[in-house]
Amino acid sequence: MVVLSQPAALDHYSLIKTCKPTSAFTGIPVIDLRDPEAKTLIVKSCEEFGFFKLVNHGVPMEFIARLEAEAIRFFNLPQSEKDKAGPPDPFGYGSKRIGSNGDVGWIEYLLLNTNPQVTSLKTLNIFRQNSEIFRSSAVNDYITAVKRMAFEVLELLADGLKIEPRNVLSRLLRDEKSDSCFRLNHYPPCPELQALSGRTLIGFGEHTDPQIISVLRSNNTSGLQICLRDETWVSVPPDQTSFFINVGDALQVMTNGRLRSVRHRVLADSLRSRVSMIYFGGPPLSEKIRPLPSLVAEGEESLYKEFTWWEYKTSAYKSRLADYRLGLFEKTATTSQ
Numbered sequence: 233m234v235v236l237s238q239p240a241a242l243d244h245y246s247l248i249k250t251c252k253p254t255s256a257f258t259g260i261p262v263i264d265l266r267d268p269e270a271k272t273l274i275v276k277s278c279e280e281f282g283f284f285k286l287v288n289h290g291v292p293m294e295f296i297a298r299l300e301a302e303a304i305r306f307f308n309l310p311q312s313e314k315d316k317a318g319p320p321d322p323f324g325y326g327s328k329r330i331g332s333n334g335d336v337g338w339i340e341y342l343l344l345n346t347n348p349q350v351t352s353l354k355t356l357n358i359f360r361q362n363s364e365i366f367r368s369s370a371v372n373d374y375i376t377a378v379k380r381m382a383f384e385v386l387e388l389l390a391d392g393l394k395i396e397p398r399n400v401l402s403r404l405l406r407d408e409k410s411d412s413c414f415r416l417n418h419y420p421p422c423p424e425l426q427a428l429s430g431r432t433l434i435g436f437g438e439h440t441d442p443q444i445i446s447v448l449r450s451n452n453t454s455g456l457q458i459c460l461r462d463e464t465w466v467s468v469p470p471d472q473t474s475f476f477i478n479v480g481d482a483l484q485v486m487t488n489g490r491l492r493s494v495r496h497r498v499l500a501d502s503l504r505s506r507v508s509m510i511y512f513g514g515p516p517l518s519e520k521i522r523p524l525p526s527l528v529a530e531g532e533e534s535l536y537k538e539f540t541w542w543e544y545k546t547s548a549y550k551s552r553l554a555d556y557r558l559g560l561f562e563k564t565a566t567t568s569q
């Protein structure tokens with residue numbers, strides 16, 4: 233019997249056995265933002281998958297390409313330069329460690345708050361001194377355009393759910409105190425993986441995003457997987473010209489569980505590097521997160537205890553990536569989904 237031992241370089245990482253290779257899933261809903269049926273299709277996709285691909289989104293390709301080029305330039309800097317923007321607090325440059333509770337992945341990243349008032353001046357100055365990415369307008373232009381598109385998606389979602397006013401969700405992201413963040417992820421290739429046939433290296437472990445929605449864009453390298461309602465993991469075919477929208481935990485609560493946050497993860501590749509950029513749209517810290525009254529039918533109750541976004545975030549930041557974070561806030565407490 234041949235026993236393949238794990239290369240020492242991968243000692244601290246999670247290698248998972250994949251019995252059969254997960255083939256690219258062809259069933260991801262694709263929604264055209266300009267389709268007159270978009271509002272209905274958004275609701276249907278969020279109910280079925282908590283996830284969909286958005287095309288004809290209106291975000292200029294020029295902004296996307298410029299940010300990707302700046303991100304690659306940043307991640308190609310010498311390690312000592314990148315480390316000047318870290319360690320993450322949670323904002324800043326991080327490598328291998330995700331969060332502060334022991335999660336690791338084959339990843340390096342930059343996590344930023346989209347509200348400059350929250351990022352300390354000291355951090356901002358360190359960033360600006362150290363890399364072109366913070367001096368150029370690439371991050372700002374991209375985030376501004378993606379936010380606009382996210383507002384539109386949430387307004388269509390409100391229309392589709394027949395809730396009024398139609399800005400009931402988008403206003404939380406539009407708010408100047410919106411607690412939203414932005415992340416650039418780089419998953420370097422891992423050539424050692426080739427010797428480990430049948431095993432896969434975790435780039436970003438499975439989790440749900442805590443916020444309302446996340447808007448993800450990546451280069452053409454695969455790796456993102458989502459967990460379907462029947463608990464099977466499927467690979468999302470990459471598409472560098474489109475966006476992928478995730479339902480987050482806060483939206484699950486606001487719809488009283490009608491929409492559920494999608495579990496997802498990223499697997500590393502042996503040959504290709506993956507670069508992704510994600511906008512996480514969250515409400516202001518003081519906002520009460522509870523089901524929208526029109527989504528709780530007569531005679532029905534909220535499935536969740538009432539909490540503020542600050543309370544949820546504080547609790548989320550004490551959890552491990554894979555934890556079922558909403559469990560603590562359900563009226564009948566559960567620890568697994």
Ligand SMILES: C=C1C[C@]23C[C@@]1(O)CC[C@H]2[C@@]12CC[C@H](O)[C@@](C)(C(=O)O1)[C@H]2[C@@H]3C(=O)O
Nearest residue numbers: 322330331335441442548549550551552553
């Ligand atoms: C392990 C963790 C990293 C995370 C904070 C947490 O304690 C649990 C949630 C994680 C997550 C997942 C989605 C986003 O990438 C993120 C920025 C977020 O809001 O929640 C990360 C957090 C992080 O990397 O700091």
Ligand SMILES: O=C(O)CCC(=O)C(=O)O
Nearest residue numbers: 415417436456498508510
């Ligand atoms: O990098 C990706 O494609 C997804 C990463 C992710 O899920 C996250 O940063 O929360």
Ligand SMILES: [Fe+2]
Nearest residue numbers: 439440441496
């Ligand atoms: Fe995520």
